[in-house]
Amino acid sequence: xxxxxxxxxxxxxxxxxxxxxxxxxxxxxxxxxxxxxxxxxxxxxxxxxxxxxxxxxxxxxxxxxxxxxxxxxxxxxxxxxxxxxxxxxxxxxxxxxxxxxxxxxxxxxxxxxxxxxxxxxxxxxxxxxxxxxxxxxxxxxxxxxxxxxxxxxxxxxxxxxxxxxxxxxxxxxxxxxxxxxxxxxxxxxxxxxxxxxxxxxxxxxxxxxxxxxxxxxxxxxxxxxxxxxxxxxxxxxxxxxxxxxxxxxxxxxxxxxxxxxxxxxxxxxxxxxxxxxxxxxxxxxxxxxxxxxxxxxxxxxxxxxxxxxxxxxxxxxxxxxxxxxxxxxxxxxxxxxxxxxxxxxxxxxxxxxxxxxxxxxxxxxxxxxxxxxxxxxxxxxx
Amino acid sequence: xxxxxxxxxxxxxxxxxxxxxxxxxxxxxxxxxxxxxxxxxxxxxxxxxxxxxxxxxxxxxxxxxxxxxxxxxxxxxxxxxxxxxxxxxxxxxxxxxxxxxxxxxxxxxxxxxxxxxxxxxxxxxxxxxx
Numbered sequence: 001x002x003x004x005x006x007x008x009x010x011x012x013x014x015x016x017x018x019x020x021x022x023x024x025x026x027x028x029x030x031x032x033x034x035x036x037x038x039x040x041x042x043x044x045x046x047x048x049x050x051x052x053x054x055x056x057x058x059x060x061x062x063x064x065x066x067x068x069x070x071x072x073x074x075x076x077x078x079x080x081x082x083x084x085x086x087x088x089x090x091x092x093x094x095x096x097x098x099x100x101x102x103x104x105x106x107x108x109x110x111x112x113x114x115x116x117x118x119x120x121x122x123x124x125x126x127x128x129x130x131x132x133x134x135x136x137x138x139x140x141x142x143x144x145x146x147x148x149x150x151x152x153x154x155x156x157x158x159x160x161x162x163x164x165x166x167x168x169x170x171x172x173x174x175x176x177x178x179x180x181x182x183x184x185x186x187x188x189x190x191x192x193x194x195x196x197x198x199x200x201x202x203x204x205x206x207x208x209x210x211x212x213x214x215x216x217x218x219x220x221x222x223x224x225x226x227x228x229x230x231x232x233x234x235x236x237x238x239x240x241x242x243x244x245x246x247x248x249x250x251x252x253x254x255x256x257x258x259x260x261x262x263x264x265x266x267x268x269x270x271x272x273x274x275x276x277x278x279x280x281x282x283x284x285x286x287x288x289x290x291x292x293x294x295x296x297x298x299x300x301x302x303x304x305x306x307x308x309x310x311x312x313x314x315x316x317x318x319x320x321x322x323x324x325x326x327x328x329x330x331x332x333x334x335x336x337x338x339x340x341x342x343x344x345x346x347x348x349x350x351x352x353x354x355x356x357x358x359x360x361x362x363x364x365x366x367x368x369x370x371x372x373x374x375x376x377x378x379x380x381x382x
Numbered sequence: 383x384x385x386x387x388x389x390x391x392x393x394x395x396x397x398x399x400x401x402x403x404x405x406x407x408x409x410x411x412x413x414x415x416x417x418x419x420x421x422x423x424x425x426x427x428x429x430x431x432x433x434x435x436x437x438x439x440x441x442x443x444x445x446x447x448x449x450x451x452x453x454x455x456x457x458x459x460x461x462x463x464x465x466x467x468x469x470x471x472x473x474x475x476x477x478x479x480x481x482x483x484x485x486x487x488x489x490x491x492x493x494x495x496x497x498x499x500x501x502x503x504x505x506x507x508x509x510x511x512x
Contacts, residue, residue, distance in 0.1 A: 015461055023465050027466070031472060034473045074400055074404040373443050376411075377418075377435040377439055
């Protein structure tokens with residue numbers, strides 16, 4: 001049975017039905033993202049000093065992705081114009097360009113930007129003494145002073161005169177040292193390297209989440225089986241592979257980009273790469289020399305990668321950008337459908353119907369672009 | 383677009399408009415990014431920096447809605463203009479609920495009790511017994 005399609009504009013709305021539908025859908029989307037923007041503003045305004053770590057955003061990557069989306073917005077209009085001019089080849093060319101731009105956006109986000117955050121860890125310390133031990137004794141007083149300034153830039157990036165920032169009063173133990181975990185030392189003094197999959201260390205919650213879901217015992221109704229201690233029961237030979245559950249006396253840590261001094265006095269080659277750090281961990285390292293340092297477990301009050309659980313900032317960041325990325329993914333799937341042979345048949349049978357479909361897809365895609373136009377300055381710049 | 387145009391219109395009028403909007407979007411992005419790198423928040427103040435960045439974003443968004451989403455031609459249609467109008471009113475109201483409540487709590491003479499629930503209560507002293 002063929003579904004009837006009316007490509008004529010209705011006299012009461014002046015629109016064909018599909019277009020009226022997409023505008024109503026976009027209105028509901030504004031309410032969805034509006035609620036999230038609103039929540040973001042409230043959380044941002046109400047955040048305590050030193051808890052909004054937006055200075056960690058990679059602005060260059062954000063700007064690159066903005067330009068990519070802008071380009072895709074222009075190419076999708078060109079695809080629609082080509083159909084209006086009965087140019088099928090031109091339509092396919094511009095549509096493919098849009099898909100490639102959209103795909104590039106997702107690749108940058110999901111294979112670079114997010115994993116880069118999952119490999120970065122923040123360490124805060126139990127006492128001023130333990131913090132001082134790392135910052136001053138191990139890394140040196142010069143490092144401590146520089147790091148302190150860079151730390152303020154993270155939480156108060158718009159404040160150039162850091163001496164006047166209220167964050168200057170925050171205690172040393174609460175100033176997170178950021179970097180990569182490349183290994184750990186167990187209670188027998190044996191060193192272990194930390195494994196990783198797709199650039200995400202095993203300790204990251206992002207990895208643990210995948211690991212957990214596969215290896216947790218399930219009840220008959222497929223719900224999670226909990227042990228007497230109230231924690232999930234794992235299949236034989238498996239366990240929750242996180243920092244808390246391992247036999248760890250100290251972590252082997254590499255102070256990383258942003259934390260390390262930007263004048264490159266210590267790092268030598270500037271930003272320390274993860275692979276380079278792993279290489280260092282495999283060799284004898286003495287405290288204060290080379291790239292790696294050891295931090296005793298008893299000195300650590302909190303250890304967290306830049307995952308959603310890290311802070312309210314990252315929770316809102318992943319929610320907003322994740323929901324936006326899902327919209328991009330949905331758009332790609334629809335656009336790929338329009339490039340299948342079946343679409344050619346629809347076009348040949350009813351060119352107006354197909355052109356209207358492309359216009360509707362375009363309206364959705366422009367909305368995705370609009371959301372990013374506001375997300376970029378809010379999340380990356382301000 | 384609700385109005386049908388000739389192929390010549392698309393070639394001579396509409397395609398140049400696409401390039402123009404693309405240019406506005408790119409220039410707007412560069413301006414915002416450069417302004418941030420130049421530290422406008424420090425020079426102009428945080429609130430002014432937000433107003434500036436949001437103004438540029440609104441210009442960019444308007445260009446997208448007006449040309450790419452064909453509002454220039456479709457705004458005369460009641461279905462679209464009413465839907466958009468209601469959405470804008472809803473959005474402004476929603477933003478005001480949060481931002482406005484925060485501003486109200488900071489007015490002189492109005493004590494902010496937003497975070498009172500997380501502070502430790504004062505220990506009550508036991509009544510003296512005779």
